Amino acid sequence: MEHLSVPAFLGMLVVILGSAKIMGALAQRLGQPAVLGELVAGVLVGKSVLGLVDPGREAVELLSELGVVILLFAIGLETDLGKLFKVGATSLTVAVAGVVLPFAAGYAACLALGLASLPAIMAAATLTATSVGITARVLADLGRLGSQEGQIILGAAVLDDILGLVILTIVTELALGREVSLGSVGMSTFLAVAFLVGALAVGRYVVPWIFRAAQRLNLPGTPTALALIVALALAWLADRSGSAMILGAFAAGILVAKVPAAHEIERGITEIGHFLVPLFFVVVGASVDLDALDPRSPDSRFALLTGGVLIVVGVAGKLAAGYAPFWFKGNKLVVGVGMTPRGEVGLIFAKMGLTAGVLSAGLFGGVMLMVIATTLIAPPVLKRLLGPAPLGEPEPVVEGLDNLVTEA
Amino acid sequence: MEHLSVPAFLGMLVVILGSAKIMGALAQRLGQPAVLGELVAGVLVGKSVLGLVDPGREAVELLSELGVVILLFAIGLETDLGKLFKVGATSLTVAVAGVVLPFAAGYAACLALGLASLPAIMAAATLTATSVGITARVLADLGRLGSQEGQIILGAAVLDDILGLVILTIVTELALGREVSLGSVGMSTFLAVAFLVGALAVGRYVVPWIFRAAQRLNLPGTPTALALIVALALAWLADRSGSAMILGAFAAGILVAKVPAAHEIERGITEIGHFLVPLFFVVVGASVDLDALDPRSPDSRFALLTGGVLIVVGVAGKLAAGYAPFWFKGNKLVVGVGMTPRGEVGLIFAKMGLTAGVLSAGLFGGVMLMVIATTLIAPPVLKRLLGPAPLGEPEPVVEGLDNLVTEA
Numbered sequence: 007m008e009h010l011s012v013p014a015f016l017g018m019l020v021v022i023l024g025s026a027k028i029m030g031a032l033a034q035r036l037g038q039p040a041v042l043g044e045l046v047a048g049v050l051v052g053k054s055v056l057g058l059v060d061p062g063r064e065a066v067e068l069l070s071e072l073g074v075v076i077l078l079f080a081i082g083l084e085t086d087l088g089k090l091f092k093v094g095a096t097s098l099t100v101a102v103a104g105v106v107l108p109f110a111a112g113y114a115a116c117l118a119l120g121l122a123s124l125p126a127i128m129a130a131a132t133l134t135a136t137s138v139g140i141t142a143r144v145l146a147d148l149g150r151l152g153s154q155e156g157q158i159i160l161g162a163a164v165l166d167d168i169l170g171l172v173i174l175t176i177v178t179e180l181a182l183g184r185e186v187s188l189g190s191v192g193m194s195t196f197l198a199v200a201f202l203v204g205a206l207a208v209g210r211y212v213v214p215w216i217f218r219a220a221q222r223l224n225l226p227g228t229p230t231a232l233a234l235i236v237a238l239a240l241a242w243l244a245d246r247s248g249s250a251m252i253l254g255a256f257a258a259g260i261l262v263a264k265v266p267a268a269h270e271i272e273r274g275i276t277e278i279g280h281f282l283v284p285l286f287f288v289v290v291g292a293s294v295d296l297d298a299l300d301p302r303s304p305d306s307r308f309a310l311l312t313g314g315v316l317i318v319v320g321v322a323g324k325l326a327a328g329y330a331p332f333w334f335k336g337n338k339l340v341v342g343v344g345m346t347p348r349g350e351v352g353l354i355f356a357k358m359g360l361t362a363g364v365l366s367a368g369l370f371g372g373v374m375l376m377v378i379a380t381t382l383i384a385p386p387v388l389k390r391l392l393g394p395a396p397l398g399e400p401e402p403v404v405e406g407l408d409n410l411v412t413e414a
Numbered sequence: 415m416e417h418l419s420v421p422a423f424l425g426m427l428v429v430i431l432g433s434a435k436i437m438g439a440l441a442q443r444l445g446q447p448a449v450l451g452e453l454v455a456g457v458l459v460g461k462s463v464l465g466l467v468d469p470g471r472e473a474v475e476l477l478s479e480l481g482v483v484i485l486l487f488a489i490g491l492e493t494d495l496g497k498l499f500k501v502g503a504t505s506l507t508v509a510v511a512g513v514v515l516p517f518a519a520g521y522a523a524c525l526a527l528g529l530a531s532l533p534a535i536m537a538a539a540t541l542t543a544t545s546v547g548i549t550a551r552v553l554a555d556l557g558r559l560g561s562q563e564g565q566i567i568l569g570a571a572v573l574d575d576i577l578g579l580v581i582l583t584i585v586t587e588l589a590l591g592r593e594v595s596l597g598s599v600g601m602s603t604f605l606a607v608a609f610l611v612g613a614l615a616v617g618r619y620v621v622p623w624i625f626r627a628a629q630r631l632n633l634p635g636t637p638t639a640l641a642l643i644v645a646l647a648l649a650w651l652a653d654r655s656g657s658a659m660i661l662g663a664f665a666a667g668i669l670v671a672k673v674p675a676a677h678e679i680e681r682g683i684t685e686i687g688h689f690l691v692p693l694f695f696v697v698v699g700a701s702v703d704l705d706a707l708d709p710r711s712p713d714s715r716f717a718l719l720t721g722g723v724l725i726v727v728g729v730a731g732k733l734a735a736g737y738a739p740f741w742f743k744g745n746k747l748v749v750g751v752g753m754t755p756r757g758e759v760g761l762i763f764a765k766m767g768l769t770a771g772v773l774s775a776g777l778f779g780g781v782m783l784m785v786i787a788t789t790l791i792a793p794p795v796l797k798r799l800l801g802p803a804p805l806g807e808p809e810p811v812v813e814g815l816d817n818l819v820t821e822a
Contacts, residue, residue: 072423
């Protein structure tokens with residue numbers, strides 16, 4: 007394939023970013039998270055409709071993957087390990103149930119639909135995700151971030167991100183053609199957890215040392231640029247260690263959050279993220295093949311059926327997870343609905359499956375339907391369940407990174 | 415060529431950014447601008463030495479070109495058209511003489527060395543550049559930004575950027591194989607100037623309107639992301655209009671500098687620039703073929719000879735430009751030396767010539783020698799001429815964008 011010319015590349019970026027902003031604003035007008043608008047923008051500018059953006063170009067694909075690395079780094083930056091340990095049994099129960107129930111039900115349903123084991127595992131894995139960004143944003147918009155339900159949902163969503171990352175690592179290994187044996191799954195889990203634990207344990211000392219050394223050496227550039235190097239290096243190292251790239255970026259975020267310049271880095275990463283993260287969502291949207299969802303073809307009917315089944319299983323599984331901590335006296339339905347949106351984490355899984363060739367175009371379309379539907383359902387339902395924001399002190403809208411995660 | 419894998423891409427970025435920071439710090443230790451360290455870092459990690467970074471990969475090349483667009487946008491952001499008109503006859507005389515003298519002398523010298531007309535024009539064009547970033551930084555470091563000489567140098571360097579951009583547009587046209595006729599040069603000049611004037615005239619109304627509309631529509635993301643879209647769109651439009659991409663990015667910077675969020679955008683662009691701009695300098699360095707400068711080969715001896723001649727002509731031409739405003743009573747030598755560093759503008763010209771196939775590998779090496787030498791000479795000589803920073807109020811170090819331009 008010939009090299010993309012520089013002006014053609016710039017034009018593609020303008021189309022991607024411009025459509026992302028416009029459709030994102032439209033989505034917000036309709037009371038939906040901006041990320042949904044970006045996905046729809048991708049579908050519009052991608053191969054299915056306008057054909058302006060080719061998601062298969064090396065530069066477009068790699069830049070969008072850089073967006074995921076930065077997104078996971080940003081999620082890591084806002085993840086407080088200490089708080090994570092404090093949210094306690096309720097959040098952990100919701101998180102584990104929210105992974106196990108949708109995965110088991112989704113896997114069984116996919117097998118029942120006649121799918122092979124590997125695609126069934128991949129599709130079921132996308133059901134385990136919870137979007138911490140979308141959840142946090144919706145709760146903040148409704149002024150309920152500080153409520154008991156809000157705290158449980160947030161804690162569970164963060165724990166779910168970690169569980170989801172381990173699952174992603176396993177699924178990645180499986181997608182690479184490794185045997186689906188207990189041993190390989192155990193090894194994958196061990197590698198994922200060992201990398202995370204090892205990176206956090208070693209990084210606790212190395213990362214602050216790097217930032218101190220950079221300051222002593224008067225290294226040119228901002229702390230953000232240095233943080234980015236750490237994030238990219240850990241992502242690369244995670245891949246080299248047999249773990250998942252985004253796990254490395256996530257660990258880098260947790261580590262960098264502890265350095266003195268963390269606040270400045272958060273702002274810088276938000277700026278860079280607003281540029282690179284929408285690329286990922288638009289490119290994901292551009293990868294959707296609408297023809298694969300054409301109800302006139304038998305293959306597509308199967309994909310639509312699968313999508314419908316995944317939506318039902320995906321919503322039911324997370325709702326049930328809300329009821330798992332039976333001792334909790336608050337509104338369990340709110341917790342369940344709050345866990346429903348798959349958002350960016352579900353998309354990352356789906357895109358991985360597509361790139362690895364495990365998800366067919368039709369099944370990818372079905373999974374995308376599920377991700378979009380679950381993400382769409384949660385905000386209006388939560389609004390109805392919780393009512394308007396309580397009077398008095400207005401809850402501050404989650405700023406900075408949360409904006410990035412939801413909006414970008 | 416097979417697609418670069420995501421981890422390989424991340425690894426390459428880590429090598430590029432990491433080496434840029436380390437060599438940049440080293441350069442600063444030696445009293446040199448960081449950008450020189452980044453160039454040397456590129457030579458080290460590029461094909462000549464370690465072979466870790468392949469400047470020919472689509473994703474690497476396009477990302478580094480994105481770095482140039484952002485650099486020129488940043489230069490535009492800090493260019494105040496009003497101030498530009500105020501610096502008066504002295505700056506304009508220095509700027510024009512600083513373009514005409516080195517170009518004429520360089521062109522004649524290259525022809526005398528037996529070069530063809532087009533490569534001679536391209537090599538001479540690189541001699542016309544003045545690095546506004548490096549000049550501003552050196553003056554600030556020496557506490558002389560506010561001096562009469564400092565103001566003249568700064569104004570002339572900014573004007574020189576515009577003249578250089580027009581020359582670059584002409585040279586681009588020539589490199590595309592158009593006839594070197596007075597008509598085509600006139601047309602190229604007209605297109606370059608017409609685009610700049612037209613973009614500034616129309617953009618004065620359209621750009622603020624875009625930012626107001628974005629605010630009214632509550633467009634997701636930061637003003638920086640929107641500014642970036644404007645910059646990329648104008649760069650694309652400039653190319654489509656037969657002008658140069660970076661002229662569009664530069665015009666976008668001048669226009670965006672007038673919107674209310676300009677200060678926030680400057681900070682955001684600095685963050686993004688610290689990530690993308692070093693990519694450009696390292697990739698330029700990685701394109702240097704040291705073998706082409708091996709004195710044992712006759713071709714290389716010719717390139718070394720050309721480089722030596724270009725250095726002499728390049729320094730003499732800018733020194734003479736400092737003496738051009740004969741009515742000026744201050745230190746004309748300081749003005750001349752201040753105009754000497756070619757920096758990033760010279761590199762952009764050289765890289766263009768290489769990409770277009772007008773500069774051979776050997777001649778590119780010679781031009782690079784000239785850019786590096788003139789950039790290296792200025793800071794220590796200025797320090798010697800001006801002495802240590804005057805006592806009293808410490809001159810604030812040029813911050814934000816100037817840091818980006820020199821350091822990044």
